[in-house]
Amino acid sequence: MALERTLSIIKPDATRRNLTGKIVAKFEDAGLRVVASKRIHLSPAQAGAFYAVHKERPFYGELVAQMSAEPVVVQVLEGEGAILKNREVMGATNPANAAEGTIRKEFALSIGENSVHGSDAPETAAQEIKFFFSDLEIVG
Numbered sequence: 548m549a550l551e552r553t554l555s556i557i558k559p560d561a562t563r564r565n566l567t568g569k570i571v572a573k574f575e576d577a578g579l580r581v582v583a584s585k586r587i588h589l590s591p592a593q594a595g596a597f598y599a600v601h602k603e604r605p606f607y608g609e610l611v612a613q614m615s616a617e618p619v620v621v622q623v624l625e626g627e628g629a630i631l632k633n634r635e636v637m638g639a640t641n642p643a644n645a646a647e648g649t650i651r652k653e654f655a656l657s658i659g660e661n662s663v664h665g666s667d668a669p670e671t672a673a674q675e676i677k678f679f680f681s682d683l684e685i686v687g
C-alpha cells in the first residue's frame with residue numbers, strides 16, 4: 548500500500564461541541580498522522596466553492612450554510628492507504644448506517660451535521676488539499 552495524503556475537515560457541529568481533540572485522537576489511533584492543521588471560518592462563498600460538486604443536490608444550500616456557520620479545523624492526514632483508512636474511521640455519511648467505533652457513529656448529529664469531511668479518492672484528495680494548503684504548510 549502506498550503512503551497517501553488526504554484532506555479532513557472537522558465540521559462546525561463538532562468544533563462547536565469541543566470535539567476536535569477526540570476526533571483527532573481517532574485519526575491518530577488509526578495510524579493517520581496530522582501533517583498540516585488549521586482552524587478557519589469559511590465564508591459561504593468558500594464553502595460553496597469547496598462543495599461545488601454537490602451544487603445540484605437538494606441539500607447544497609443547507610450544507611453551505613452549516614459549513615460556514617462556525618469555525619472548522621482543516622487537516623492533511625498522512626499514512627499508508629490514508630484516503631480509504633480515513634473514510635473507514637469516519638464511518639458512513641448517514642450516522643444511522645455508520646459502524647460502531649467510527650467518528651460519525653459516536654459524534655454525528657444527523658446526515659447533514661455529520662462531524663467530519665474526508666476526501667473520497669486520490670484525485671479529489673490532491674485537489675482538496677490544494678484548496679486549503681500550500682506546500683510550505685504541509686510538514687510530513
Ligand code: ADP
Pocket residue numbers: 601606610639640658659660661663664665667
Ligand atoms: P461524504 O461526506 O460521506 O463524502 P457526500 O459527499 O455524499 O458524503 O455529501 C457531502 C456532505 O453533504 C455530507 O457529509 C453531508 O454533510 C451532506 N449531505 C449528504 N447527503 C445529505 C442528505 N441526504 N441530506 C442532508 N445533507 C446531506
Ligand code: MG
Pocket residue numbers: 665667
Ligand atoms: Mg464526499
